[in-house]
Amino acid sequence: MAKQRTRIVSVVNEKGGVGKTVTVLNLAAALSLRGKNILVVDMDPQLNTTKGLGFTSDENDLSVYDVIKPDNPVSADSVISNTSWEHLDLLPSHIDLSGIEIELANELGRENRLKDALKPFSGQYDFVLLDTPPSLSLLTVNVLAFAREILIPCQTHPYAYSALDELLETISIIKEEINPKIEVMGIVATFFDQRTRVSKKILEDLRSDIRFKQKVFNTVIRINTTIAESAYYNRPVVFFRRSSTGATDYLALADEILGEI
Ligand SMILES: Nc1ncnc2c1ncn2[C@@H]1O[C@H](COP(=O)(O)OP(=O)(O)O)[C@@H](O)[C@H]1O
Ligand SMILES: [Mg+2]
Incomplete structure (x- = not known):
């Protein structure tokens, strides 16, 4: 049977604290439990x-920084690490990444560093999931140059909802100028609180x-202290508590995403 094409999914929102990282972690975990091979890239x-x-983050550990840095970059396969969980690998981040924008300022094709470095290895995985910082920095641009799909976590909060327009505008510029193949896979509502009117109202508005509305997942990620x-x-x-609502919601999101293939 022919192997399914690798899905390269970036989790993006220029706002911080909307659930990007939690979504990357738990979607990766949920998809790995479904037997998919996953590479998580922390940008x-x-x-x-x-x-x-x-x-843990040791100063001297190799990271995605070493893979995309201008001088003597190292091959991604020597940095990609197994995690404690089956089917789940990580290309870790490093504090030095925060200075890469300046280091790459004079490099031609600087927005394609990550794509060029990961393309030879991504085919080993069913999914590459990329986490991004909360800004449209060169790091995020590198992610968007490589990814084929964008998953947008949207907090069920009025400001988060109104920022979506701006985000979609940014994405259309990226599509025109850097990566014509990129598409929005979907919008997932996060921090949903059944008890508040505002949460319900925002979800209704989104839908x-x-x-x-075409892009909003049926699955909603509820607020969950676990x-x-x-x-x-x-x-x-x-992995921590499979019976929690957080785990339940992310497993449902993974299944909804797999069902779309
Ligand atoms: N559904 C949720 N319920 C409760 N807390 C959450 C939920 N999603 C994320 N969090 C918490 O909110 C904070 C921000 O989430 P995070 O995923 O780090 O956002 P981002 O990566 O967009 O900045 C973190 O402390 C995280 O543990
Ligand atoms: Mg984050």
Whole structure:
């Protein structure tokens, strides 16, 4: 049987604190439990995804920084590491990534560094999931030059909803100028709180807005304190407590994404 094409999925939102990292961690965990081979790439110098998969950050550890740096870059396969979980690998981040924009300032094709470095290896995986920092920096542009799909976590909060327009505008510029193949895979509502009117109202708005409604996942990620607890133990909630609503929601999201293939 022919192998399914690798899906290269970036999780993007220029706002911070909307659930990007938690979505990358738990979607990766959920898809790995479904038997898919996953590579997680942490492109945020804050290292939350790296730590969230149980990696400590030592100054001297190799990271995605070494893969995309201008001088003597190293091959990605010597940096990609197994995690404690089956089917789940990580290309970790490093604090030095925060300076890469300046280091690459004079490099031609600097927006394609990540794509060029990962293309030879991505075919080994069913999914490459890329976490991004909360800004449209060169790091995010590198992710968007490589990815084919964008998953947007949208907090069920009024400001988060109104920022979606701006984000879709940014994506259309990227599509025109850097990566014509990129598409929005979907928008997933996060931090949903059944008890508040505003959460329900935002979800209704998302699902009825002509610009977004085709793209909104049926699965909604509810607010769940076990998610924060699992972060404390450096584990995705899907592995930490399978019965939690956080784990349930991310497993449902994974199944919805797999069902779309
Ligand atoms: N569904 C949720 N319920 C409760 N807390 C959450 C949920 N999703 C994320 N969090 C917490 O909110 C904070 C921000 O989430 P995070 O995924 O790091 O956002 P981002 O990567 O977009 O900045 C983290 O402390 C995380 O543990
Ligand atoms: Mg994050």
